[in-house]
Amino acid sequence: xxxxxxxxxxxxxxxxxxxxxxxxxxxxxxxxxxxxxxxxxxxxxxxxxxxxxxxxxxxxxxxxxxxxxxxxxxxxxxxxxxxxxxxxxxxxxxxxxxxxxxxxxxxxxxxxxxxxxxxxxxxxxxxxxxxxxxxxxxxxxxxxxxxxxxxxxxxxxxxxxxxxxxxxxxxxxxxxxxxxxxxxxxxxxxxxxxxxxxxxxxxxxxxxxxxxxxxxxxxxxxxxxxxxxxxxxxxxxxxxxxxxxxxxxxxxxxxxxxxxxxxxxxxxxxxxxxxxxxxxxxxxxxxxxxxxxxxxxxxxxxxxxxxxxxxxxxxxxxxxx
Amino acid sequence: xxxxxxxxxxxxxxxxxxxxxxxxxxxxxxxxxxxxxxxxxxxxxxxxxxxxxxxxxxxxxxxxxxxxxxxxxxxxxxxxxxxxxxxxxxxxxxxxxxxxxxxxxxxxxxxxxxxxxxxxxxxxxxxxxxxxxxxxxxxxxxxxxxxxxxxxxxxxxxxxxxxxxxxxxxxxxxxxxxxxxxxxxxxxxxxxxxxxxxxxxxxxxxxxxxxxxxxxxxxxxxxxxxxxxxxxxxxxxxxxxxxxxxxxxxxxxxxxxxxxxxxxxxxxxxxxxxxxxxxxxxxxxxxxxxxxxxxxxxxxxxxxxxxxxxxxxxxxxxxxxxxxxxxxxxxxxxxxxxxxxxxxxxxxxxxxxxxxxxxxxxxxxxxxxxxxxxxxxxxxxxxxxxxxxxxxxxxxxxxxxxxxxxxxxxxxxxxxxxxxxxxxxxxxx
Amino acid sequence: xxxxxxxxxxxxxxxxxxxxxxxxxxxxxxxxxxxxxxxxxxxxxxxxxxxxxxxxxxxxxxxxxxxxxxxxxxxxxxxxxxxxxxxxxxxxxxxxxxxxxxxxxxxxxxxxxxxxxxxxxxxxxxxxxxxxxxxxxxxxxxxxxxxxxxxxxxxxxxxxxxxxxxxxxxxxxxxxxxxxxxxxx
Numbered sequence: 001x002x003x004x005x006x007x008x009x010x011x012x013x014x015x016x017x018x019x020x021x022x023x024x025x026x027x028x029x030x031x032x033x034x035x036x037x038x039x040x041x042x043x044x045x046x047x048x049x050x051x052x053x054x055x056x057x058x059x060x061x062x063x064x065x066x067x068x069x070x071x072x073x074x075x076x077x078x079x080x081x082x083x084x085x086x087x088x089x090x091x092x093x094x095x096x097x098x099x100x101x102x103x104x105x106x107x108x109x110x111x112x113x114x115x116x117x118x119x120x121x122x123x124x125x126x127x128x129x130x131x132x133x134x135x136x137x138x139x140x141x142x143x144x145x146x147x148x149x150x151x152x153x154x155x156x157x158x159x160x161x162x163x164x165x166x167x168x169x170x171x172x173x174x175x176x177x178x179x180x181x182x183x184x185x186x187x188x189x190x191x192x193x194x195x196x197x198x199x200x201x202x203x204x205x206x207x208x209x210x211x212x213x214x215x216x217x218x219x220x221x222x223x224x225x226x227x228x229x230x231x232x233x234x235x236x237x238x239x240x241x242x243x244x245x246x247x248x249x250x251x252x253x254x255x256x257x258x259x260x261x262x263x264x265x266x267x268x269x270x271x272x273x274x275x276x277x278x279x280x281x282x283x284x285x286x287x288x289x290x291x292x293x294x295x296x297x298x299x300x301x302x303x304x305x306x307x308x309x310x311x312x313x314x315x316x317x318x319x320x321x
Numbered sequence: 322x323x324x325x326x327x328x329x330x331x332x333x334x335x336x337x338x339x340x341x342x343x344x345x346x347x348x349x350x351x352x353x354x355x356x357x358x359x360x361x362x363x364x365x366x367x368x369x370x371x372x373x374x375x376x377x378x379x380x381x382x383x384x385x386x387x388x389x390x391x392x393x394x395x396x397x398x399x400x401x402x403x404x405x406x407x408x409x410x411x412x413x414x415x416x417x418x419x420x421x422x423x424x425x426x427x428x429x430x431x432x433x434x435x436x437x438x439x440x441x442x443x444x445x446x447x448x449x450x451x452x453x454x455x456x457x458x459x460x461x462x463x464x465x466x467x468x469x470x471x472x473x474x475x476x477x478x479x480x481x482x483x484x485x486x487x488x489x490x491x492x493x494x495x496x497x498x499x500x501x502x503x504x505x506x507x508x509x510x511x512x513x514x515x516x517x518x519x520x521x522x523x524x525x526x527x528x529x530x531x532x533x534x535x536x537x538x539x540x541x542x543x544x545x546x547x548x549x550x551x552x553x554x555x556x557x558x559x560x561x562x563x564x565x566x567x568x569x570x571x572x573x574x575x576x577x578x579x580x581x582x583x584x585x586x587x588x589x590x591x592x593x594x595x596x597x598x599x600x601x602x603x604x605x606x607x608x609x610x611x612x613x614x615x616x617x618x619x620x621x622x623x624x625x626x627x628x629x630x631x632x633x634x635x636x637x638x639x640x641x642x643x644x645x646x647x648x649x650x651x652x653x654x655x656x657x658x659x660x661x662x663x664x665x666x667x668x669x670x671x672x673x674x675x676x677x678x679x680x681x682x683x684x685x686x687x688x689x690x691x692x693x694x695x696x697x698x699x700x701x702x703x704x705x706x707x708x709x710x711x712x713x714x715x716x717x718x719x720x721x722x723x724x725x726x727x728x729x730x731x732x733x734x735x736x737x738x739x740x741x742x743x744x745x746x747x748x749x750x
Numbered sequence: 751x752x753x754x755x756x757x758x759x760x761x762x763x764x765x766x767x768x769x770x771x772x773x774x775x776x777x778x779x780x781x782x783x784x785x786x787x788x789x790x791x792x793x794x795x796x797x798x799x800x801x802x803x804x805x806x807x808x809x810x811x812x813x814x815x816x817x818x819x820x821x822x823x824x825x826x827x828x829x830x831x832x833x834x835x836x837x838x839x840x841x842x843x844x845x846x847x848x849x850x851x852x853x854x855x856x857x858x859x860x861x862x863x864x865x866x867x868x869x870x871x872x873x874x875x876x877x878x879x880x881x882x883x884x885x886x887x888x889x890x891x892x893x894x895x896x897x898x899x900x901x902x903x904x905x906x907x908x909x910x911x912x913x914x915x916x917x918x919x920x921x922x923x924x925x926x927x928x929x930x931x932x933x934x935x
């Protein structure tokens with residue numbers, strides 16, 4: 001009999017790095033089961049009654065925080081939100097102290113978003129609670145990648161695929177600063193998909209091909225050619241006031257996704273975006289809103305289910321530690 | 322009173338400065354090396370049996386941060402000297418990025434006084450190139466040399482302004498002084514906190530390209546060609562910079578460079594897991610860079626091994642990677658990690674010891690790093706075969722930020738002498 | 751290492767089907783007192799074993815009635831009370847209740863009734879979907895050992911297994927059958 005002991009034994013969800021195909025499968029399967037809960041009148045199950053989940057956000061993100069909060073609540077966990085202004089975070093000792101204080105309250109899971117890469121690995125070495133990475137710097141954002149994988153998985157039949165193997169996914173935009181791109185690239189590779197990174201050279205990680213097994217394109221048209229999944233990344237405003245890019249106008253002109261460019265992709269290609277969208281910058285409104293192509297709202301719905309699944313598996317994984 | 326006559330019997334006496342490598346006895350009287358050869362113990366003489374051990378000149382580490390004055394909670398001269406003695410280091414050059422900065426003769430005097438009263442080993446201050454390490458106004462190099470400085474550096478930061486660097490070289494040349502550059506183009510460093518490459522990309526950490534170093538080394542070498550001044554690259558980390566130095570040396574320019582044990586023995590993969598004890602400036606680089614550094618050592622282009630011993634307290638290391646202080650300690654691991662070069666056939670034992678003794682001593686113009694008769698008896702006796710595991714908690718430095726914790730190493734210091742006085746004995750400190 | 755076990759057949763595939771058919775016949779012949787008309791009935795199987803029993807029972811019941819009544823399936827994974835002792839089950843089946851259950855008469859079907867915890871969880875789950883008029887419990891095998899005040903209305907077989915024995919419905923392919931399972935060290 002398959003059981004949790006063989007499929008999910010991790011204490012933390014720190015990233016897609018290191019997750020096996022089976023572990024990703026377990027998480028997605030659980031999420032699929034939990035989606036049904038979100039469609040009922042009574043959108044709540046008692047599974048995590050008596051468990052405490054703390055959302056600790058060092059960066060503003062109403063969407064992700066709300067998604068985790070709702071996920072916890074629909075599983076009947078007690079959810080506490082803590083937002084910490086980035087400006088007050090200067091020293092790591094403060095972070096460790098904050099977490100130590102939280103730990104004294106004996107939470108079962110702490111969900112953390114932080115502007116610096118690697119913070120969760122650091123905390124995991126010093127704290128007992130199960131940690132979920134809700135985005136650390138430009139490193140990883142595993143629940144976003146998992147919800148993207150679930151969204152793609154739903155679309156596989158329409159894309160003429162039975163599996164991820166051989167699927168062509170183009171991740172486009174500011175790859176350098178994107179934890180979404182990193183986590184997706186790692187997860188997609190684990191499942192056997194072909195990953196492309198498409199974007200300006202100034203926004204591409206060093207040695208991306210070696211680091212992620214991705215093929216790098218600088219021209220959007222080339223990167224999109226034949227792609228079945230087009231994943232657009234959000235362009236952060238602060239990139240504009242630096243030497244990364246000359247202007248929004250130029251970026252939209254060369255790397256913005258519009259209808260004409262989308263025709264380069266595979267005939268049924270789907271368009272994804274982690275949100276929030278910069279309309280008219282990385283993606284044209286008519287593409288983002290096209291129900292035939294855009295699965296952006298499915299991504300949001302799947303986000304909730306994936307986060308419920310993550311909390312469920314982590315809350316129980318402690319049993320077999 | 323301590324007996325000032327010591328006979329070290331039957332060891333392998335290795336003195337690269339004099340091309341000596343033989344089994345012999347060495348006699349020290351009143352802190353000075355009296356004779357080397359087959360010797361009888363005179364009356365009232367301490368005899369040390371050294372069979373199977375190597376007797377070498379006390380190591381000279383030309384790149385150390387002793388943190389005193391100003392950051393005594395990280396290290397002080399006394400604790401730094403204890404660590405040095407345990408590592409077989411009998412002389413070290415202290416970098417000027419203290420608080421206050423060693424940019425004034427009074428600070429030089431303070432350091433020398435503290436070293437004399439509390440220190441076990443010899444401390445030679447390095448003066449700042451520019452006042453307050455700000456990269457703007459030159460320090461009083463003449464007065465600093467007279468006060469006891471052996472070289473100049475703004476280490477921790479580069480001299481970025483080309484005009485200032487040119488004048489610093491010109492000015493130092495009049496005194497024959499050595500300028501040591503921390504070579505990094507800060508605009509290429511940006512907010513980088515590790516080597517730019519596959520590992521940084523995977524970890525999502527902003528990277529520092531190797532070019533950050535070579536760009537500045539290239540510039541400096543042009544200025545050396547212009548001024549003819551003595552120039553030394555601190556903690557060389559990249560293959561390109563190594564090759565630039567090689568070319569300059571081939572053109573007979575007065576250029577030298579050093580490498581640290583961590584740069585020649587580790588790569589950026591040590592950062593995996595966001596280990597802040599693998600964070601330093603310049604960063605651990607790629608396998609190709611490391612291979613180039615080994616080549617530089619083998620070819621005699623890199624003539625000095627120095628630790629860049631940079632103690633940091635736990636509060637500055639037990640933090641997010643990006644916020645962690647740069648630097649690792651190295652005095653107590655210098656010898657065994659460097660001996661890996663001999664084990665791996667990169668260089669001979671004699672060349673390896675020379676890179677940690679007579680070579681840096683010559684650059685600094687100090688009369689140490691040799692076992693010549695008539696020289697002060699600064700010596701290290703070590704067992705080249707003994708293996709041990711580095712344990713950060715066992716190290717004598719006040720700070721424990723070593724990147725070699727848990728490493729199995731071979732070669733252990735058994736005893737260290739400064740001017741004939743035993744300052745460390747294995748198991749007796 | 752997963753423990754090994756020894757299975758001894760309790761009901762052959764044919765006997766298993768016959769037992770379910772008998773239950774359908776009995777249910778049809780003597781519906782519970784004060785029960786609603788057949789149109790208001792719903793058969794709901796508890797995943798996984800109960801679902802197989804429910805499917806067969808429903809087929810036979812519909813045959814006898816000459817009309818289709820609704821059938822649904824309930825996965826109770828998220829309603830279990832043992833997350834802290836057995837850990838999460840990442841192989842969760844989907845709940846499939848297409849019909850309204852408000853004011854209906856529910857026949858809740860499971861394969862083997864033991865402690866009663868599964869039924870407790872199933873009733874909690876059921877009531878998150880609506881408010882049935884009444885719920886009857888039908889089980890293929892009642893093996894005793896209850897830990898909660900739960901009794902079935904319709905039982906195919908009552909048996910008392912020996913210490914350390916478990917009763918399992920195996921449903922490899924079409925060959926649904928019941929075994930006594932004894933764990934071996």
